């Protein structure tokens with residue numbers, strides 16, 4: 001065994017090794033492969049091994065990645081995958097991430113990467129009309145919401161002369177969130193020590209938007225009971241249906257009662273780029289915090305979200321890790337850049353570690369920078385508009401087709417619909433089966449959700465690869481699969497379709 005392999009990782013010839021990985025990924029992106037699970041015996045038998053005592057070297061690792069791991073990756077990058085609100089990284093994102101991994105492994109110090117970290121946050125604020133707001137990146141919408149609610153907690157308690165980050169919370173508080181809010185809001189309550197039960201779900205209308213009358217009633221009720229209103233959480237694009245809460249009316253209530261207003265725009269904030277929908281975002285100028293996930297609609301690799309607030313000092317008070325000798329002690333200064341700086345290591349730059357919950361963190365701004373540099377604000381606008389058009393086209397088709405039912409007019413790029421036919425019985429169960437069969441075909445993969453109690457097929461178009469032909473393809477696949485299932489059901493004489501799912505496996509597993 002070569003001693004290099006045993007003793008240290010090889011730097012290798014990055015250019016040729018990356019070229020091999022690139023070729024493997026190009027092949028993957030043709031989407032001609034079967035689903036990973038179909039091949040599991042093949043790859044599991046190759047990959048499953050005890051802890052290796054001896055290394056095989058970088059060439060063998062590269063080969064294993066290209067031959068065995070990459071071809072058995074995830075269905076998420078497929079253009080017809082519309083289940084989750086994340087997609088495959090675009091090429092620009094992949095290149096920027098790779099560059100940062102090597103040339104600037106941390107978002108601190110005075111480097112070009114870290115300059116871009118701040119500039120890209122400012123670009124996002126400008127792109128989405130968040131005038132005067134400053135941001136911080138984190139790993140995803142879950143953490144971005146947590147960071148925003150940390151600021152809300154700090155603000156609410158500071159008004160009472162307390163420091164909850166230092167002393168903890170000593171009284172009951174309430175966060176008013178749409179009943180359609182993402183469940184990470186509840187988890188934020190748990191993490192921030194106010195408890196998941198502090199999140200009060202506010203009823204929505206039949207379009208999935210928070211009811212302003214119910215919000216007002218809930219606040220007034222709590223004030224009578226001396227519960228401290230900590231925040232209102234509104235959605236700019238719910239995960240289920242893409243609904244946008246009435247932001248302007250909610251902002252007015254927040255002002256009236258002096259309550260922090262947070263908007264979860266993890267998915268839907270980029271919808272403001274579609275000028276036909278911009279009016280739905282009126283009121284953004286009054287929010288205290290807002291999040292967006294570039295790893296959703298903007299095409300970033302997973303792991304990039306941004307929280308924006310009006311006052312980053314508040315974030316610092318909410319999340320400071322307090323000075324440490326090994327960090328601040330080893331540099332000239334942590335904040336201001338001035339003439340005494342002579343080396344990139346003379347300052348940590350902007351102290352993002354004090355604005356959130358991560359110390360070590362990758363440069364994420366470089367990804368956002370690359371995405372926007374590549375296609376510009378105009379390209380982003382065109383992509384958002386194209387995806388919104390796709391949802392509308394699908395909706396129009398459903399309205400005209402006797403075997404399809406539109407369950408909700410799309411607001412953004414989510415469309416909720418289902419297959420209907422008089423002879424199929426329980427439509428929820430039928431569409432659930434149809435969905436499983438679609439997924440197993442491995443081409444068009446929406447998720448399901450419930451809309452006003454009814455099971456819906458729910459494609460969310462956000463991937464950079466998602467183009468109009470995917471709408472036709474999905475519709476044809478749903479009709480073909482629905483017709484086939486209905487025919488099978490008819491020939492089985494509806495025997496098993498009225499019994500529980502398990503009893504129908506033979507017919508429904510497709």
Ligand SMILES: Cc1ncc(COP(=O)(O)O)c(C=O)c1O
Pocket residue numbers: 085139140141142143145182184237238239264265266267293305
């Ligand atoms: C509206 C909304 N908020 C928050 C999240 C959580 O984001 P992440 O999965 O990036 O943590 C999601 C995820 O889809 C979302 O749709």
